[in-house]
Amino acid sequence: xxxxxxxxxTVAGWFIEREGDPxxxxxxxxxxxxxxxxxxxAVEVSDALAGDYATPSPTQAVFQSPPPAAVGGQVDFGAVxxxxxxxxxxxxxxxxxxxxxxxxxxxxDAGVKKQIVEASLKAFGVAIEKIxxxxxxxxxxxxxYIRNGAADNEKLIQESDARIKQYEEEIRxxxxxxxxxxxxxxxxxxVCNDKKLEVQQVLExxxxxxxxxxxxxxxxxxxxxxxxxxxxx
Numbered sequence: 001x002x003x004x005x006x007x008x009x010t011v012a013g014w015f016i017e018r019e020g021d022p023x024x025x026x027x028x029x030x031x032x033x034x035x036x037x038x039x040x041x042a043v044e045v046s047d048a049l050a051g052d053y054a055t056p057s058p059t060q061a062v063f064q065s066p067p068p069a070a071v072g073g074q075v076d077f078g079a080v081x082x083x084x085x086x087x088x089x090x091x092x093x094x095x096x097x098x099x100x101x102x103x104x105x106x107x108x109d110a111g112v113k114k115q116i117v118e119a120s121l122k123a124f125g126v127a128i129e130k131i132x133x134x135x136x137x138x139x140x141x142x143x144x145y146i147r148n149g150a151a152d153n154e155k156l157i158q159e160s161d162a163r164i165k166q167y168e169e170e171i172r173x174x175x176x177x178x179x180x181x182x183x184x185x186x187x188x189x190x191v192c193n194d195k196k197l198e199v200q201q202v203l204e205x206x207x208x209x210x211x212x213x214x215x216x217x218x219x220x221x222x223x224x225x226x227x228x229x230x231x232x233x
Contacts, residue, residue, distance in 0.1 A: 062144035070149065077142075084141035090134035097121070097131050 067083040068076050081091050100120060104113050121128060203211045215221040 062140045063148075067141075067145055067148065075145070080145050081138055081141050084137065084144065086134060086137045086141060090130070090137065093126060093131050094134050094138055096126075097135075 062084045064085045065083045068079045078091060082088075097117065100117055101113070104116060108116075118128060121131065
């Protein structure tokens, strides 16, 4: 493998391949040398980018300070790049180059586009190498940001799953306590009714009229018929 192809395979980790765009490799403006226009170089880079998504580059500690969180999936790219050490001037170079590329007619030949962009940048005294360097810095930052987000997401999922299991266990325990209480109440009713039948034998022995007279005369007892008719307060 040549050094150029090795370089192409390295930077490929930051790219997403565009399907149906055979000129993609040549249109990127990324060269294996400062001024190389060799078709073979473009083919080598294109081979390295084969597939819907390029193989991710190894995880790198690209951030000098914690990048901002993506709220609702929205990303503050300027802050992300700044956290990775890409200063405002470098970001401005890349932004202006993107604007320049967008301003070119869609049907313009890739080679002509490259000549126009390079000539315009040179006219403004902007070094192409600086733009390439800043662009790769931004790609590194985005790659690292995606990886950080994936790691945070995995951690959240694991912690949430653990909490769900904890709550499920607690719910099972609560259901078990509820079921035990219901069973105990049913047992209570049964044993109390059995005891009532034993005591009732005494009352049946003395007869209903005698029992009714005693209940009516006793200040400690209540007439069941009166109690049933008394409305609940």
